[in-house]
Amino acid sequence: NVPLFTNNTFLFLQDWYELQRAVEFVGLDHYAYYLIPGDSYYWDYIYVNLNCNVSRFPWSPEFQCGSGMMMFGPATSQHQRMVTFFSLSAGMVGMNYYMFVERERWEGFCPVTQDGKVREEWFAHRHMFRILHEIDWKNLSRECQIGLLWYQEHYWHFLYEGGGIIQPDDYTVVASKDYGHLAQEPLWLYTKTLIDADVDFDLVDVRAELSRYPVLLYAAPAFLDEEYQRKLAEYVKNGGTLVFLSPPPHLDVEQKECRLLVEELGIGKGKEINSKQTLEIDGRSFPVYVAESYDGMDVEPVLRTREGAICACRRHVGEGSAYMIGFSALDREVLLELLGILEAPLFVRADNPFVQTSLHRNEERTVVVSINRDAEGHTVRIKIFPDLGLTPEHWVEEMFTRKKLEISTDQAVELHIPGKDVAVFEIRKKGIGRIDLDKDKLIQGYFKL
Template identity: 25%
Template sequence: AALGAGFKGLSYYMFVDRDHWYGAPLAKDGTVTEGYELVSNFNTKLMEIEFEEMDATPKVAMLSNRLYDWLSRTSSKKELPYLKRLVGQTETGICQDLLRAKVDYGIRENREYETMGDYRLLFVVTTEVMAEKDQEALVELARQGVSIVLCGVMPKYDENFKSCQVLANHLRIKTTVDFHIDTVAYRQQSEFPAYVYATIRSTDDGKVKKIAKVGSKLVGVCSSRFKGNVYFFSFDIASGGDRRKLTILDDILRSEKLATGLDCSDPSVHLAFQMGQKKGMLFVVVPPSGALSDGLQFSRKEIIIQVDLKALGMSAANVKLTDLFAGEEAKPIRTTAKALKAGLPLEVDYPDGHIFLVERR
């Protein structure tokens, strides 16, 4: 999971057994376990595959605000009553939904905004409090063509709790805090229960499209005022596994033409792909049974993975997949790009992990 997320090295003391660390080569008493062979095979092949050249360039990112973490630990229930849920549940839940959708995403802090122009889509949770420089930076990114998904409450104060409505004024969108549970109607496609953080008011009907309501009150809009679209949802859009709410993320990805090129028959299985100069690397991360899934328990089962190499930047008609964790006797999988896009069956344990070196043949 760490390597698939972009890590280029691991500290070897982490290969000693501990809680929540699966397949460690060494037990706490120094006993060599069956995980040793797996790590040994990987280290042997690591020298041959030019791993340091493999790169992933995510087009999606979650933008976190450290101020919100501090406020969530210090605010009372009367001040920003929705904050702990917004930071602890919504922000984390959106990341889980991106994993379900097999979207390669980065996690950024609210700094160095000048380096974020290469992203095509940013997710940002918002409260009534946001520094003026952060509000201005989001407006500038939208002007440059970066689409932004805001979730929470429209800011109206800066970090010193002085009036600051830069973002609201540019988008012509304001909110009234109304923290409760209600039934949300989304695009006349589906209805579902959700935590509502606020209701929305807009004075720009020409540029602001209404996409979600609670009764007659507005809780979801999309503004096309800038080069990049700005989506604003004042309710918890994290699905928590609710398929009705997952349509929100699916619609946004489709509207922004962000095809992942990866899919799996089990939504809990995480897939990632990194590309080098001539080779690619496919990561298959299988969590413990029941995680992000339908709750059914498995120790082993067959899954189907779909990989669109062309969409991922690799041009090849025939390919060979070599499992870097398998021994020397393991035979590589020989297939075609067309068959890999259609679906490749794979027997996996729960939990499990595979790293396949993808080469042309």
């Protein structure tokens, strides 16, 4: 009965869901030296978030810290701060910094030298850990109720039939400006748009528990094993909202006809029109590419184009609903309008496409992590959607700068985030103190977070 764990360089060739049947803890090696350039931020979100949402204990036995002699780095304290809070915000709960203490082949950035002396990076780490203690991070819950469905067979099909990969193994490829041609579409495209729109969402394996997500998005090839078609049908009947951003599956993994899901939901493929049309929502006009329309089908129209095509429709099934979206919602503003129509649960959003936010709460405090992945600094307005019951007794503070922030009546905060950096602000009643540590304990045991 001795638990085992594996040091897992999480490549999508491996079925990490099945791997956990044999191994107690699947650790996620995470070296995000190229988290910022080009498209790598999106890849890393898939990489970390997907693994964290299925792991029994989402942690990293090897988490970026030192600079090795094997083409890595060098990193900086600022980048390290960004990577740490990026990973925590994406769902990671444990980290083993590698290499925190320098050894052979690791040099430069390691916070502690081989002979036990501290470098300036050590103080940067201590600052991060102090803040995580002060905001009581380990007792905060991450707010997210939208899931983007992932299926291992979709990736394998893309890899072996399409000759592509969803994550390059070579960091030199990851650092390239654009490698969308390597991507698994349409999942990759909607991942990018969801992040650019700062939507709170998780990558969710179709084999995992789905009930925690009131809204699930399907952006994938039109095949799915019968077992999981049935699972999605039950999800809708039990009250879930299933949104097809691409045509619903009507084949199984052997590419044989399997219409269980479409028949259970009473939906089907629309009429192909493949043309550019104009979508009008709340007085705003958007040029969109419409792949199919649902005119003449037994469905409830949700959206029509100016030209008259029903480009989005709905069917109520049991206690839930299934939506068919026949147009491309890959524009940031179009996607946000669509999510509003779907009444998708939202928690926090920045008004800048380069900034991704996440909301973390318990009964005493609310914390927002804001990551600016752009090389330039940005002043952003961040709106919190759940009612916090704000009163004049609430205090808002950015934790790294110790700057008091103003929050508007509609629960929005404005702040500046430097390029390639992170801001963390906390909202709490003035009577609630920080979780603080004795200085000596912090210095000697800060890594016991």
